[in-house]
Amino acid sequence: MTFDRYVALGDSFTEGVGDPDPTRPHGVRGWADRVAEVLEHPGFGYANLAIRGRKLRPILAEQIEPALALRPDLVTIHAGANDVLRPRVDLDGLVADYDVAIGRLVAGGAHVVMFTAPDPGPAAVLRTLRGRFALFNELVREVADRRGATVVDLWRMRDYRDPRLWDVDRMHLSAAGHQRMAIAVLDALEVAHELQPLPLTEREPLPTADQVRAHLVWAREHAAPWVGRRLRGTSSGDGLSPRWPTLTR
Template sequence: MTGTAPSCTRYVALGGSQTEGLGDGDDSTGLRGWADRLAGLLAVPHPGLQYANLAARGRLAGQVHAEQLGPALALRPDLATVVAGVNDLLRPRFDADEVAGHLDAVFAALTAQGARVATLTFPDVARVTPLARPLGPRVHALNSRIREAAGRHGVVVAETADHPAVTDPRLWSADRLPASPLGHARIAAAVAHALALPGSDGSWADPLPGPPVRPTALGELRWAAGFLGPWIGRRLRGRSSGDGRTAKRPGLLPVLPAGPVPPSGGTQGAVGGRDRSVAPW
């Protein structure tokens, strides 16, 4: 898709682990993630773009509303992305209407201030992890309410929920909760396409080359022992992976633009002046 993108000088990302960048890098070398990647893409038509990322892993929609909205408004973004709700639907007591209420309030406040806002829908986790099949109705309920709230406030929605490619295991990290680096790159490309960013298109939804490797029964048991069990243990102790975490990029900082896509399919770009490679598909 091509087009003339509205002026954008300040981009602020709100959300949880996906937006923080979990699964794309690590805590010792630094996390990247789809929002960082999107910032690099945005900086191509918007030289001088500044970017802040207020997201932190483990945050529920109510926490995003309470903790991140105020700082985001203070930064007066031209563009904001808001991605929240998955941590809520993983909890035993999930209320889709309550989650939607928080998202609606965040959408309303940002758009009322003049920001362009984008969000996305979520794939059915049962298509990634068969043991998560009971969560399917929750995902559909959450997506429905995201669309409704977005429609009320003119929020752009990247519809990533229903494309078969998004449940390819290669787009997910080993614990199947955050995306892999390739998955983060696809999310960034999907949001760029939804925003009609010049040079973006729908190829983010194309299937990956070759057949996906689906989990075996043994693989499911190993995943449950290695990742699901510890996650349940934290919930029973009232703990979260985000305890003590703060925003990795709380203030607006410059972004270097992502470079052109070379024949290999990768690009070069930087966020905050640090060179990193980008593979948008």
């Protein structure tokens, strides 16, 4: 496939958090930038409207209209994972709104790529939410089937159980994880490319005591601030604007 106008929508997953690059807006690169670099050709334009921390309905409210105004022929959208993590969520109502938005993007002439959420089974803290994630993902697959969208099924990508594909916060993809995701998106679109997985450094298993200390450091430096923002009703994306708000090379 050849695309001329690519718009990426969503939350931190699409923004590129976990893949640092100080030369780019917000200091990150991410899989969507990597996909755009492969798709680029004379006349090609790329916009990334994703904002970290956004839940599904704010993504739809803030990003769908600007995306449609750019008349894209390709849209990638990742949304919903931040909602599934909340104590209470109406998955059926949430995905019904998602379905309407995907329909609008398709009607506007875009080929849409959607994503399932990862399987939280390997993560002890999130394992109790595995059933909720599974239900959300099945609803996403139904929307994709109904709207003719492409699905990148992260739930079934078992290599993402490797912690080296995740950032130190255990919530966002690492640079290697973003590269792997770019490959998955291009493969799902059947776009020829030469991207290769980034090399992964071998890690020696930690002694039990060191594992406990590492979990405590993670809880203090990453989990506690995340919970604090939830309690205060704030977001890591408050005050941020889209990285690439208009179509650019």
